[in-house]
Amino acid sequence: MKKNLLHIGIWILMTLLVFMGCEPPQVLDGLEVGDDKVKLELTLQTNPYQLPLAPQTRANGDDVISTIWLLVFRGNDANATFVEAVLAESEGGKSYVEITRQTSACQLLALGNPQGQFYANGVAYDFTKANLETVLTNMPLALASETLLTVPLNNPQTTLPLVSNPIPMSGLVSMSQISFATPIPPINMKRAVAEVIVRNTDAAFTFLGITTLLSTPKQTQWYNIDGLLAYNTGSSKLVDYKIDASYSSDFLAAVDMGGNVQSTEDNPVRVFESDTDANDTYLLIRGTWKGETMYYKMRIVDSGKNPLNLERNTVYTLTITRVNARGFATVRDALAGKPSNTALDFVITVQDNWSYEISSNNEYYIGVSNSHLELYAPGGTTQYTAFTLVTNCNTQFVDRKHIRSLTSGLTIVSPTSDSYGAVIPLGTTTPLEVKVTVTSAFKEGTLEIHLGSIKKYITVRRRDRVAVGTTISSNFSLNASAYYASAYVEGYPMTDGTGYMNNSTPTSTPNTANWLQLSPGGQAIRNDPHHVYSDTGLIDLHVVSATSGTGTVYVSTGKTEMQRIKVIVTM
Structure with a gap:
């Protein structure tokens, strides 16, 4: 009898196991959904345009991600080969993808907010799994980045574009393998557009409005793997924003903000990334000065009157501070005339949404300008700004609103400290400069930010001063295999000052007083030594002349690891 009961029990157990095998068992990080498929949660992160500045109300889908396609590439670099396209599903307020198991390294490219169609090699395709997999069959990641384009704008574009639907976004992450036990890392999504205010x-x-924006790209790559903009130049790839052929009214009216301020900030102009110099991009604005209504021609330039590229996920605010002279009486005269750079004094603020590394929970965020400081300086009492911090946190934690040094010889001197560490001011989004000193014995260490439930770590490495003629070659990170995507010299007056200042053709001659200059790794210094992109992952920093003082360079890594690095060089 006992033997029969044992046999029956075994039979029941085996039957239950068979039926349980038909259902995907729940696991910690994902679900098994078949012999070769796993179901993983997808977490996407976006930085609101107002971060890390003061929060404001913005509409028009700035931060909304409604639909997500995930493209899987097998490999760990730009040569990774396309495997499959998967449409994410929403369950219980979360997004999931069912993707094929992979035992080797993969890269996942997320495309958010598809426009119904995508373009590839001049052909429009509906955004479907079949079309994506047909177009991308066996294609490497780098080529896929070049191939997949957004829907083009009209020419002319007579309405404010990219406002009625969520903005196209993209982001890339790497995985060591695809399995139910390996969660997908959070994907930082970048908008495919810039904003001009x-x-x-x-x-x-009195600023009345923007009459036209001329010669701006009609479409863009869904994902720009190398940050280069040459693909988006040439007259056939450009459109004009204008209300009609006769410019009968402003394309975008300014709004009176009170206090003698007019602005388009409530309705910024969205544009695709552009080399504004090669494309000859400029704005015509209309306003009244001394009782006359006139037009002014504005190029998008930096403080040195040098052309400034429009880069995705970035806000450009052109603030007119003083009008010195009459503009053009008609649109026709303005179109034919030279830029109004002597007639207008203006400053431009560039807000790169990834110029701060953001950590957040459901209540507040912390943003830091850089998560690593590379310091070429002797030890002593000199204070250096290790990083800049912003937060919108208002909760007055007692012992969890501090910055601490975890390493001997690395001392925080600002902000002021209490018994728990340097105190983070709360209730304000004003950027906070965190200043440190280092001893001569200090080589490498860490600063800890602890705000409520969020912790963030800033690494610091000190090296000796550099001599004239030194080239620092792709050695800015603690990660020896970091891919350096771009870099810029802070406060760099790129050219010799002639050109735009007198309304003539601008020069591109580097000013010899600029003692820190950049170039792509292994290449000579070019005519853009203040801001370079690299398609090889290598960047060189050159100390080209003798001077005294301190220079600062910001370096961004990309591809598998995104990090902002601050490099301070003393002479």
Whole structure:
């Protein structure tokens, strides 16, 4: 009898196991959904345009991600080969993808907010799994980045574009393998557009609106793997924003903000990334000065009047501070004339949404300008800004609102400290400079930020001063295999000052007083030594002349690891 009961029990157990095998068993990080498929949660992160600046109300889908396609590439670099396209599913407020198991390294490219169609090699395709997999069959990641384009704008574009639907976004992460036990890392999504805002603060001038934006790209790559902009140049790839052929009214009206300020910040102009110099991109604005209504021609330039590229996920605010002279009487005269750079004094603020590394929970965020400081300086009492911090946290934690040094010889001198560490001011989004000193014995260490439930670590490495003629070659990170995507010299006056200042053709001659200059790794210094992109992952920093003082360079890594690095060089 006992033997029969044992046999029956075994039979029941085996039957239950068979039926349980038909259902995907729940696991910690994912679900098995078949012999070769796993179901994993997808977490996407976006930085609101107002971060890390003061929060404001913004509409028009700035941060919404409605639909997500995940493209899987097998490999760990730009040569990774396309495997499959998967549409994410929403369950219980979360997003999941069912993707094929992979035992080797893979890269996952997320495309958010598809526009119904994508373009490849000049052909429009509906955004479907079959079309994506047909177009991308066996294609390497780098080529896929070049191939997949957004829907083109009209020419002319007579309405404010990219406002009625969520903005196209993309992001890339790497995985060591694809399995139910390996979660997908959070994917940082970048918008495919830049925003341009014009403000006026001169009480003697009334800014009425933007009449036209000329020669701006009609479409863009869904994902730009190398950050280069040459693909988006040439007259056949450009469109004009204007209300009609006769410019009968402004394309975008300015709004009176009060206090003698007019602005388009509530309705920024969205554009695709552009080499503004090669494309000859500029704005015509309209306003009244001394009782006359006139037009001014504005190029998008930096403080040195040098052309400034429009880069994705970045906000450009052109603030008119003073009008010095009459503009053009008609649109026709303005189109034919030279830029109004002597007639207008203006400053431009560039807000790169990834110029801060953001950590957040459901209540507040912390943003840091860089998560690593590379310091070429002797030890002593000199104070250096290790990083800049912003937060929108208002909760007054007692012992969890501090920055601490975890390493001997690395001392925080600002902000002021209490018994728990340097205190983070709360209730304000004003950027906070965190200043440190280092001893001569200090080589490498860590700063800890602890705010409520969020912890963030800033690494610091000190090296000796560099001599004139030194080239620092792709050695800015603690990660020896970091891929250096771009870099810029802070406060760099790129050219010799002639050109735009007198309304003539601008020069591109580097100013010899600029003692820190950049180039792609292993290449000579070019005519853009203040801001370079690299398609090889290598960047060189050159100390080209003798001077005294301190220079600062910001370096960004990309591809598998995104990090902002601050490099301070003393002479």
